[in-house]
Amino acid sequence: MLRIPRLLCCVLLSGASLLLGQTPAAKSTGEGEAAATVKTTSRAVVLSVVVTDGAGKPVHGLKAQDFTVLEDGKAEQIRGFEEGGADVGVSRRPVKVNLLPNTYTNYASSPEPGAINILLFDRLNTDGQNLANARQQLLLYLSKLPPNSRIALFTLDWELHLVHGFTEDAHELIEVAQQISTSPHPMFHNARDVSEAIGMAKEAGVMSNPRMFASVVTFLWAENQSKAESRTFVTMQALNQLARTMAVYPGRKNLIWISGGLPFDPISTDPQLRRTATLLAATQMAVYPIDVGGVKYLGATGATHGSEAFSLIEDYETSSGQGDENLRLRDTMLNVAALTGGHAYFNRNDLQAAISDGVASGSHFYTLAYRPENNNWNGKFRKVTVKASRPGVKIQCRPGYYAVPDPLRSPDIDRSFALAMQPATPVSTTLIMKAQVLPPEEAAKTTQIDYLVDMHDLTLTDSTAGQSPDVMFVAAAWDAKGKPAGSVSATFRQALKPSELQSLMRTGLRLHQDLQLSPGTYQLRLGVVDRVSGKMGTLDIPLTVEAKTVELKVEKQ
16 A cells, blocks of 8 residues: 555644643744754655556556556656555545644545545636636536535636535535636736737727837737736646645545636746646646637637738638637646646537546546655656556556655745735645644733644754754734734744754644734634745634623722
8 A cells, every 4th residue: 555645744643642732832932842854865756647448448456566667768666556546445544633622733634545626617717708608517517426526616816716625515516616706807818809909909090000000019919918927827826726735635636627728838937837737746636627718710709800900811810819829728738737647628618528527537546656766856857657567558647757856845935835824825735733722811811822743744954053944833813804913923943952853753843822813703824834845734713802801809998
């Protein structure tokens, strides 16, 4: 069986030695105890492999010896192996976390061995003409949801939103999906919008002034490019956040991305796309983009403006720039799917069937893990090839990975953590945490917060004074109207002696904070980030601070 490091971390957190309140917590000044892990020089590469026969049906019963893994042409030893799928018949025993009163955690158990499925409805990158149909197709799929299908539903506009957590209840999913807006996002803009605006400018006689007309055209295309770049950045951030949210769940995650796509050049944005693909692959998330545009054809609007605004020699798709835009959209979706071991769907109007096919194709899989012989983590791409000894089978797996020492690390940790701390952002789970929150018992007192982090999940830096963690703890409260009500933060950075390391590896890193809040109802978001590895965890807690009355005793004279 394959051992999942994240699951091991959760077992450690649930142990009695790590329960809150057993030993005094460190103060937020950073002058107390700390904790540590042993930093390794290599990491495991985990591959999620889908194997199908000639008819496209999943192949069952393969063993580790049936597979060969080649990295840059050299054979690697498979050190971990597991067959996954709802039809495998082996259930994981859910990890129970024993929580004290007023204690919370961002750990979530996944007892079933099959893949989990995430539906992402993308309003940000979809035009208004296709949004209504996309939602209708989504509802049609949910109305036919197969039994034992675990689905979580997210939406994307200017940020990522969790609409409903994992559930097998189709009625609940349909109820929330019906509330998804089909209004186009203000930031959505494509080549068709530009061509229509240019056509209207021509019809208005702007061409009589060539210089003005040239300025209008330049401005329109620049605006289109600016909006595309903004949407690209937001979408990549959302995919990164989604990967961090799903990191706690072991095994394969199928991300069914219902979208109009991203009209950007995959080559020019390669570093950004590479970081996102690396993070998705590291958390075993395979992306299945579905183009909601369906079968492409020339519409009435295009024909009308094509006859008046553009040369009759060129077809409308070419002259308006939509042909190139559609190709870039397709290339981007294909790249994201290929780099994560998923599959992209284009030119089909039966979107609900595409959703169903994406979920089904990733439902049965094999997980293979190995430690590369090459320990030079230089960031370069390494080609990975997986072969099966059984003849006539098809292998679906990501083609390789970028050799970074820690794929979960963000190039801008502070910015990523700031986004993760926003109240509407789904919680992050790449770093598991516990926290005990106690409202004030008397007037003018503070809310007390005690954190606990398993030090086996942190990375240390070496120095002559010892090994040091660099961990930031943040608590932020929003009132019932969504306005910021107060926050407190602290960073723990201290060189530790060997004896301190051994002790705190057993007990975990504890930190105490006091947060001053007025009486009222709040949403409290707690966050912890390892600034060395980039791992982060967040947690939402409903909090009520009651107004306390002070009784005055008047002595008789």
